[in-house]
Amino acid sequence: MSQWLYLHYPSLQLDSAFCGRNEQAIIIVQGSKNEVVQLNSAAMAQGVKVGMGLGTASALCTNLSVHAYNPEIEITKLKELSQWLYLVTSDITFFEPDGILLRISNMLLLYGGLREYWQMLESHMQPLCLSYQFASGCSPLASRLLARVGANCIYPNKETSLNVLKIQPLHSSDLPKNVVEKLSRIGVKTLGDLLDIPMADIARRFDIELVNYVGRVTGQFKHPVAFFHPPEVFVHYLELLFEVENTQWLSKPLEKLLGQLEGFLKLQDKLAHELLLMLHQRDAEPMSITVSSAAGEYQAIKWLPLFLLRLESVVLSAPVTGITLKAERIAERLELKTDLFDGKRGNQSPHELVSFLQAKLGKQAVRGISLTDDPRPQRASQNDEPLISCKQIASKQIAINPHLIRPTLLLPYPKPLTMQVSIMQGPERIVTGWWDSKPIHRDYFVARSLTGQSLWVFRNHKHQWFIHGMFS
C-alpha cells in the first residue's frame, strides 16, 4: 500500500509573480466567473475574501491592484517546481493547475522515516516563498481532498487519515455538483456516510463514476498517475523587458539564460557542445546564432564570451523582443588529462582554443588536417574538422613510410609549369582513380628551379607539365 502526499498551492500565480511582502493589496480575478481567486495578505486585511465579486472587492478596498487569472502561469510554475522537488524526491506528478502529488512510500527508506522526509521537503521548499497546504493519505484522491481543505497534517498510518477523511463534507470532494446534490437528498452528507454504503449498493443506484471515485479514495482501486520526468532537452525563452537594438545589451539576459542552462547541465553531469540562440525580432523572422564548443562546457562564464564574440558580428534587422536559448547537442562529460609536471602554460585546453577561434573566425576558417587512403595526392591530404579522435584512428592505420617523397605544401590546384627546372628525382607514376569520374595519369618528379626552389611537378598523359607542390 503506497502512501501519498499532496501539496496544494492556493495562490500560485500571486506568489510566483509578486514574491515577498507587499503593502499594495493585490487580487487575482478569474474573468469568466468574475470572482476573486487569489489575494495577498494586504487585501485580506481589508476584508476581501476568496469568491467575492470584483465589484464587492473594489468597494471594500479603494487602492486595489487587479490581475487576470492565467492558468498558463501556474502550470509553468508547477513544472519549475517539479524540477526543483525532483532534486530530493522521485515520484512526482502534477494535478493542474495548482497541485503536486508525491508518492512518498518509496522515499521513506532513503530519509529514514516520515517525519524526517517531511522536514527535508519543507526546508527544500522554504526558499521558494510559496504558500501551500499539504496532507498525506492512502490514495492520491484522499490526500488531495485533505490538502485542499487545509488539513496540513502528515498522518502516520492509514486509519488516522481515514478518520479525518470521513468527517469531510462531500462538497469539498472532487465529485460533480449534481452527484453531491443527489447524495445529499438521500442523506449522504459527509464522505464517511458515502464510504459506509456498500460498493454494490452504490453501483446499483448510481453510475460507475461514483463507484470508481469511492474505490480510488479508499485505495481499493488503482489510481493511474503519470510520473514526472525531468526534460532531457533545454529550451528556454526569455521575454525582454524592453526592445533591444544593440546586441551588446543582450549580454545580461543571455547571462541569465546561460545560468539556467548551467544548473540544468550540472544536475545531469553533462556538457553542452552546441547552443542555439534565437533572437526574436519585431516584425521579422527570428535570427539564429549557433555557438559550439569542441570540448563541451556547462559553465555560463565560459559560454558568455563565446556568445559575445559571435554577437559582435551580428547585424540586427529589427529590435529584439525576446531570446530563446536551446542546447542543440548535449553529451556526457569526458575526463581531460593533463600532465602534472608540464607546469602551467596558459589556461586553455586544445578544445577550448578551437571553440574560441571558431567563434570569432567561423568554422570554415579553423581546420584540422586528415589523411585518407586515397592514392591521389590531392585527395590523400584533406582539410577536416579539427581535433577529431576518429580521424586519429583512421590515420594511424596508414603505415608510416619515411621514403615517400611528398611536398610540405601542396597547391590547391596544380598550375602550369612555366619556368626552367632540372629534374632531381623521379618519376613516380600515379595512375589511379578509375573508380570515380576523376582518374589521374601522372608522372611525378622532384624538380629544382634555377633560383633553388624545390618543386613537385608532374607530367600528365598529354605531356603537359604542372607544378603541384613545394618542398618548402
Added chain:
Amino acid sequence: MHDLINLLQRRHLVWHGTQQKAAYASQTSQYPELDEKLDGGFPESGVVDIASPSGIGELRLLLPFLLRQKRMLVYINPPGQVCAEQLHHYGIDITQVLVIYPDKTNDALWAAEQCMKSGACATVMLWQNTLEVHQIKRLQVAAETGQSLLFLHRTNDKSTISLPVTLGLTLSANDTGLDIQVRKRKGGWPLPVFKVNMCQQWPALTLHRAANVLSFPTAKAV
C-alpha cells in the same frame, strides 16, 4: 697577475664578451651547424623571424624541431595546402595540427596571439609580410604566457626597422641545403652567412654527390 685572472675567472667575476651564452633557453634544431651557431638551437619560446623565398626548404629546416614538440602545431595563412601525407610520413601527429585561414590581417594576428597564449600550442607558424613593432611585442608577451614559439615567415627581406624578435634569420638556397644569415639574436651578435647541410635529412632534394660515386665518363668530342 695571471693567477689573479685565473682566480677571478673561477669565481665567475670576469665577463667574457665572446663566450656569452644565449639569453634564452634553447632546443636543438637537429642540424649540427645551426645548433652550433645558435648556441643550442631555436629558442623555447618567443618569436623567430624567417625571411626567405618560398620553396627553398624553410619549413624543412624546422621539421626535425617540430617532430619533438608535444603540443599543437598551428599554421596560419600558409601559402598552400598543408600536406597531411608528408607530415604523417615524417612522423608528426597530424591530429595535433591546426590550420587557420583568416580573412583579414588583423584576424590572423589575433588568432596567432590566442593560440600562443592558450598554452595548448607549442609552435605557431604565421605567414605575414608586414608586421609592426608593437604587434611583435604583443606576440612576445603571448609567447611568454603560453610558453610557445612563433615562426614568422616572410618573403621580403626589405625591413628597414629592426623588429624586436628573439631570433631573425635570412635564408637562401644553395646546392646542398641552405645559406643562413643570423640578422638578429637576443643576447647575441648577428652572424655572417653560414651553410646548413641538408643532405642527410633530405637526400632527394639536394644536389650533393656522394664521395664514393664516380660520375659516368662523358664521351669526348672528337
